[in-house]
Amino acid sequence: MAISARDLSKKYESGFAVSHANFDVPLGTICGFVGPNGAGKTTTIRMLLGLISPTGGTAEILGESITHPEKYLSRVGAMIEGPAFYPALTGEENLKVLATLGGFPIERVAELITTVGLEGRGGSKYKTYSLGMKQRLGIAAALLPQPKILVLDEPTNGLDPEGIQEVRDLLKKLASEGTTVFVSSHLLSELELISEYIVMLRKGEVVFAGPIQDLFLMQQPFILVKTDSQSDLQKIIEIAQADGHKATIRSEVAHIEGPAEWAGTLNKKAFEAGILITQLSPQMPNLEETFFEMTGDKK
Amino acid sequence: MIRIVLAEWRKLRRPTLFLGTIGAALFFTGLTSTFLYLMIDSSQGNSDRGRQVSRDVLQLAGGSVYGFASVGGLLGIIALCVFAAQTAQEYTYGTLRNLLVRQPGRVRLLFGKLIAMKIFALIMIAISAIVSIGISYYLSDRAKVSTDLWFTSDGFHEIGKTLLNVTISVVYFGIIGMVLGLLLRSPISAISIGVLWILIIENLLGAVKPVFLKWMPGNQLSTIAQGGSPDISYSHALTLGTAYVLLGAVIATILFSRRDVSN
Numbered sequence: 001m002a003i004s005a006r007d008l009s010k011k012y013e014s015g016f017a018v019s020h021a022n023f024d025v026p027l028g029t030i031c032g033f034v035g036p037n038g039a040g041k042t043t044t045i046r047m048l049l050g051l052i053s054p055t056g057g058t059a060e061i062l063g064e065s066i067t068h069p070e071k072y073l074s075r076v077g078a079m080i081e082g083p084a085f086y087p088a089l090t091g092e093e094n095l096k097v098l099a100t101l102g103g104f105p106i107e108r109v110a111e112l113i114t115t116v117g118l119e120g121r122g123g124s125k126y127k128t129y130s131l132g133m134k135q136r137l138g139i140a141a142a143l144l145p146q147p148k149i150l151v152l153d154e155p156t157n158g159l160d161p162e163g164i165q166e167v168r169d170l171l172k173k174l175a176s177e178g179t180t181v182f183v184s185s186h187l188l189s190e191l192e193l194i195s196e197y198i199v200m201l202r203k204g205e206v207v208f209a210g211p212i213q214d215l216f217l218m219q220q221p222f223i224l225v226k227t228d229s230q231s232d233l234q235k236i237i238e239i240a241q242a243d244g245h246k247a248t249i250r251s252e253v254a255h256i257e258g259p260a261e262w263a264g265t266l267n268k269k270a271f272e273a274g275i276l277i278t279q280l281s282p283q284m285p286n287l288e289e290t291f292f293e294m295t296g297d298k299k
Numbered sequence: 300m301i302r303i304v305l306a307e308w309r310k311l312r313r314p315t316l317f318l319g320t321i322g323a324a325l326f327f328t329g330l331t332s333t334f335l336y337l338m339i340d341s342s343q344g345n346s347d348r349g350r351q352v353s354r355d356v357l358q359l360a361g362g363s364v365y366g367f368a369s370v371g372g373l374l375g376i377i378a379l380c381v382f383a384a385q386t387a388q389e390y391t392y393g394t395l396r397n398l399l400v401r402q403p404g405r406v407r408l409l410f411g412k413l414i415a416m417k418i419f420a421l422i423m424i425a426i427s428a429i430v431s432i433g434i435s436y437y438l439s440d441r442a443k444v445s446t447d448l449w450f451t452s453d454g455f456h457e458i459g460k461t462l463l464n465v466t467i468s469v470v471y472f473g474i475i476g477m478v479l480g481l482l483l484r485s486p487i488s489a490i491s492i493g494v495l496w497i498l499i500i501e502n503l504l505g506a507v508k509p510v511f512l513k514w515m516p517g518n519q520l521s522t523i524a525q526g527g528s529p530d531i532s533y534s535h536a537l538t539l540g541t542a543y544v545l546l547g548a549v550i551a552t553i554l555f556s557r558r559d560v561s562n
Contacts, residue, residue: 052559084393
């Protein structure tokens with residue numbers, strides 16, 4: 001396992017920031033780390049990186065206990081809570097400080113500046129960088145050690161769509177080369193596109209940890225139905241409920257919980273009742289919907 | 300350890316910080332050394348707090364570094380500011396988490412930073428000493444101060460002794476700055492509290508009750524630079540100054556090594 005947490009907890013005077021978290025992240029996968037603000041994602045990441053001490057439980061990174069971060073951090077790249085660099089130094093100089101400190105080849109700095117798309121701006125002072133450029137520099141810093149595990153906290157913050165696409169491709173490429181990527185993001189649609197594993201936190205507790213497909217299997221598929229009139233939509237709801245399916249109307253669309261196969265039955269029954277269906281669309285819940293369902297947060 | 304020192308040096312050598320600090324040190328050095336000779340006959344005194352330093356004193360073997368020793372306390376305050384800012388900024392910029400991910404040995408990181416800053420301080424001290432001795436030599440003729448004893452073996456011994464004392468004093472001031480930076484985690488707070496205490500509060504307390512100065516940390520460190528003063532012996536200043544610095548360093552190191560890094 002790349003990361004393994006057992007009852008990992010952090011308690012402050014105000015209560016648990018992370019409570020008895022249990023999860024495993026297999027080597028070479030991209031694992032999305034999701035949860036509402038204040039769920040304990042950053043606290044968990046800080047514990048995994050040895051920045052704060054757990055008040056209970058244990059965790060291992062690459063088989064080494066987090067009580068000895070010096071044993072694994074040389075193989076871990078991280079960007080925690082956004083990029084943080086010295087404003088008066090250039091982007092290159094900032095990376096050189098970290099490369100020198102970590103004992104990584106200085107030549108890697110120029111290489112990484114190009115990898116993250118900062119070529120031509122590496123010599124500019126960090127304070128002149130846009131948010132997107134700062135984010136790119138943060139990713140470059142995380143890549144300095146050629147990490148076995150890459151831990152990224154909101155890496156696409158401030159990036160334009162093209163930048164988001166580039167980061168997505170970069171993470172996929174790193175994973176294909178064997179790097180484990182543990183990434184938190186509020187852009188759930190992004191995580192859904194790249195993640196094979198998901199760890200979901202709510203109020204400091206892990207509500208799901210495992211393959212993303214298992215997460216979706218736990219969720220109810222649904223069918224979206226549109227009709228010409230509101231009265232027909234109401235009749236659709238009655239048909240669905242008569243067949244034992246939960247159904248509601250949201251924004252003039254009938255939202256019926258049920259498998260895709262039942263869509264044909266519904267279509268037939270609607271035809272027999274003289275209802276004209278203008279749209280019939282079986283759906284699987286996406287990560288965002290699943291997230292709101294599992295964390296109990298309103299969309 | 301060498302990697303930590305070199306990484307810290309990359310930050311310290313940036314022109315605005317390096318030249319700015321050296322510039323400030325040279326300004327105070329020049330001012331103190333120049334006044335010492337140009338105002339030698341002034342009734343308002345030619346040294347700190349209006350003290351009169353006579354030709355007889357400046358003609359002694361240690362005369363060449365008298366100005367340099369007098370500016371030691373100010374060099375110390377510059378070191379305090381630099382050390383405090385360099386330490387506390389890691390918290391305000393959030394860069395400490397990057398450093399600790401790359402170098403999880405916290406005590407090692409702290410000592411590496413301290414060594415780099417000491418090298419920085421030594422360069423400042425060396426340049427300041429050369430400039431101070433140069434100005435003193437240049438103005439000695441005009442002030443009718445004989446330099447016959449300055450470059451004898453006794454004179455060089457005095458230069459070495461003063462360099463050592465100023466170095467101890469400046470490094471101690473720097474460590475106090477670092478301790479304040481670690482405790483307060485804000486450059487502005489660390490510098491303002493440090494400078495306010497040393498330049499204003501200690502002097503106010505000393506004005507109210509002069510005996511207080513015998514126990515004030517800033518005054519001990521300035522006295523070390525001067526090799527002792529009429530009121531405080533060198534050994535008293537060195538012993539008490541070392542005790543203050545050690546106590547602060549131990550508390551700050553324990554806190555730094557155990558405290559959660561949550562910003």
